[in-house]
Amino acid sequence: MSRIFALIPAAGMGKRMGAGSNKQYLLLDGMPILARTVSVFEAAPFIDGIYLVSPEQEIPFCHSEVVDRYGFSKVRSIVPGGAERQHSVCNGLDAMAGAAADDDLVLIHDGVRPFVSQQVLKTAADAAMQYGAAVVAVPVKDTVKVVRGGVIAETPPREELWLAQTPQAFRYGLIRDAHARAKAEGFLGTDDASLIEHQGGEVRIVTGVYRNIKITTPEDLVLAEAFLKGKG
Ligand SMILES: Nc1ccn([C@@H]2O[C@H](COP(=O)(O)OP(=O)(O)OP(=O)(O)O)[C@@H](O)[C@H]2O)c(=O)n1
Ligand SMILES: C[C@](O)(CO)[C@H](O)COP(=O)(O)O
Numbered sequence: 001m002s003r004i005f006a007l008i009p010a011a012g013m014g015k016r017m018g019a020g021s022n023k024q025y026l027l028l029d030g031m032p033i034l035a036r037t038v039s040v041f042e043a044a045p046f047i048d049g050i051y052l053v054s055p056e057q058e059i060p061f062c063h064s065e066v067v068d069r070y071g072f073s074k075v076r077s078i079v080p081g082g083a084e085r086q087h088s089v090c091n092g093l094d095a096m097a098g099a100a101a102d103d104d105l106v107l108i109h110d111g112v113r114p115f116v117s118q119q120v121l122k123t124a125a126d127a128a129m130q131y132g133a134a135v136v137a138v139p140v141k142d143t144v145k146v147v148r149g150g151v152i153a154e155t156p157p158r159e160e161l162w163l164a165q166t167p168q169a170f171r172y173g174l175i176r177d178a179h180a181r182a183k184a185e186g187f188l189g190t191d192d193a194s195l196i197e198h199q200g201g202e203v204r205i206v207t208g209v210y211r212n213i214k215i216t217t218p219e220d221l222v223l224a225e226a227f228l229k230g231k232g
């Protein structure tokens with residue numbers, strides 16, 4: 001029976017948020033964004049363990065203000081991050097090596113997507129169990145233009161365009177090897193699925209929800225507060 005782990009990269013600097021402190025610790029209705037995200041995985045009965053990735057100097061803070069403060073018993077380790085998201089995820093996968101078998105699943109999820117639901121976690125895990133690699137995504141709502149030199153070069157057919165979110169779920173051995181190969185070849189992607197695509201592998205899309213936003217810029221905080229009020 002495969003076990004299911006969560007790997008949550010939270011080692012970014014939040015430059016686009018411009019908050020002067022790391023955005024993963026900004027409070028949403030009194031609770032840090034990262035703690036909200038971890039709480040969804042902690043509550044999922046099928047998640048066996050959680051690995052967090054944090055800037056090295058913030059690991060003690062992450063321990064006290066997230067893991068201990070909210071009593072997250074499934075967190076197994078807080079791993080130091082790297083310069084890019086891909087490096088942070090790679091460090092997390094390396095740290096799991098002693099615990100995860102090749103056939104186990106890992107759900108990789110941005111620490112700053114706190115509105116992911118139990119249903120979405122389950123859908124992603126089920127798809128990865130069946131196909132080996134699955135990404136949660138939503139269809140684009142707008143018309144997308146490819147622009148070169150300030151001029152529209154192309155208008156791709158909208159029905160082919162999806163916005164990749166997280167979780168992105170994989171067999172542990174598959175994504176570990178894809179990260180190792182990307183590192184060896186100097187390939188840098190903005191998500192984990194692109195590393196499988198880069199080596200010619202197939203990744204399934206599962207339909208997510210628009211509400212699963214990545215908190216990136218100040219407008220996203222307004223949206224996040226509105227989601228929380230709506231819930232209340
Ligand atoms: N070196 C990095 C960069 C990003 N992340 C994490 O990857 C997720 C998605 O990244 P993003 O929203 O781009 O966060 P930042 O890199 O912090 O944002 P920015 O690019 O604005 O600095 C976040 O949970 C972030 O903490 C990470 O673990 N390590
Ligand atoms: C993984 C991701 O959240 C999928 O949308 C995204 O690619 C992260 O990108 P960023 O460059 O770290 O914002």
